[in-house]
Amino acid sequence: xxxxxxxxxxxxxxxxxxxxxxxxxxxxxxxxxxxxxxxxxxxxxxxxxxxxxxxxxxxxxxxxxxxxxxxxxxxxxxxxxxxxxxxxxxxxxxxxxxxxxxxxxxxxxxxxxxxxxxxxxxxxxxxxxxxxxxxxxxxxxxxxxxxxxxxxxxxxxxxxxxxxxxxxxxxxxxxxxxxxxxxxxxxxxxxxxxxxxxxxxxxxxxxxxxxxxxxxxxxxxxxxxxxxxxxxxxxxxxxxxxxxxxxxxxxxxxxxxxxxxxxxxxxxxxxxxxxxxxxxxxxxxxxxxxxxxxxxxxxxxxxxxxxxxxxxx
Numbered sequence: 001x002x003x004x005x006x007x008x009x010x011x012x013x014x015x016x017x018x019x020x021x022x023x024x025x026x027x028x029x030x031x032x033x034x035x036x037x038x039x040x041x042x043x044x045x046x047x048x049x050x051x052x053x054x055x056x057x058x059x060x061x062x063x064x065x066x067x068x069x070x071x072x073x074x075x076x077x078x079x080x081x082x083x084x085x086x087x088x089x090x091x092x093x094x095x096x097x098x099x100x101x102x103x104x105x106x107x108x109x110x111x112x113x114x115x116x117x118x119x120x121x122x123x124x125x126x127x128x129x130x131x132x133x134x135x136x137x138x139x140x141x142x143x144x145x146x147x148x149x150x151x152x153x154x155x156x157x158x159x160x161x162x163x164x165x166x167x168x169x170x171x172x173x174x175x176x177x178x179x180x181x182x183x184x185x186x187x188x189x190x191x192x193x194x195x196x197x198x199x200x201x202x203x204x205x206x207x208x209x210x211x212x213x214x215x216x217x218x219x220x221x222x223x224x225x226x227x228x229x230x231x232x233x234x235x236x237x238x239x240x241x242x243x244x245x246x247x248x249x250x251x252x253x254x255x256x257x258x259x260x261x262x263x264x265x266x267x268x269x270x271x272x273x274x275x276x277x278x279x280x281x282x283x284x285x286x287x288x289x290x291x292x293x294x295x296x297x298x299x300x301x302x303x304x305x306x307x308x309x310x311x312x313x
Contacts, residue, residue: 066082
């Protein structure tokens with residue numbers, strides 16, 4: 001028992017040392033204002049570590065950790081349950097990997113962790129809310145009423161020296177069920193995206209890396225990008241502490257790229273994970289009315305020899 005305790009303690013210490021090396025041993029960006037003072041159009045679905053610490057014992061709050069299972073086991077926010085996002089919020093459909101699963105598929109996983117339709121579901125990860133926003137978007141499509149994100153994610157929670165746990169909570173399974181029809185206004189297929197090419201009122205926002213966009217890094221049969229699409233990498237919306245930057249900075253970045261309010265904007269990446277992150281930024285933080293995630297994204301477009309593409313840029 002003693003040897004096992006020492007072994008686990010050393011493993012935890014090494015993990016935390018690694019996290020500190022990533023964030024440069026600095027805790028938070030002191031110049032960034034509180035969430036409600038950053039000028040967002042809607043900040044109701046983004047909460048601070050302080051908020052979570054104050055509400056962590058709320059019985060209606062379901063906290064989901066979507067990092068790797070070994071990271072969760074080594075330390076997580078108390079009360080958090082673990083879900084593997086690629087299994088819950090993605091699925092191969094008609095030969096296309098990473099697509100949005102059915103409502104029943106997601107509901108099955110929510111039932112297993114005891115979530116209910118009236119639960120406030122907080123999803124957090126370890127990288128700038130990347131996978132957490134995929135979960136939020138998926139729940140938006142199927143109509144879960146209250147989904148929230150943790151600004152600064154696990155990294156900030158840990159850097160602030162807040163309480164952690166290495167024990168998975170005991171949960172009572174529920175019978176979760178989505179109500180109503182899917183919200184198809186925030187999801188797009190390749191036909192709709194293809195029809196948008198050449199339409200000045202519509203624009204594709206490619207959130208991948210510059211190498212993926214140019215075609216140098218080809219992650220499908222073909223590399224490149226959709227004609228007339230705009231490249232704006234998703235990571236520009238967060239600072240080094242994994243927090244979302246202020247609205248004025250966000251607006252400047254998107255305006256400069258030509259991604260202005262009033263257009264229908266389709267976001268894409270490889271499998272619509274980074275795309276969902278940009279969806280949240282545009283839809284919630286900047287208040288854009290017409291934002292859709294191209295769910296098939298590049299893995300579908302790049303593998304379809306009949307669809308147009310461009311390289312370079």
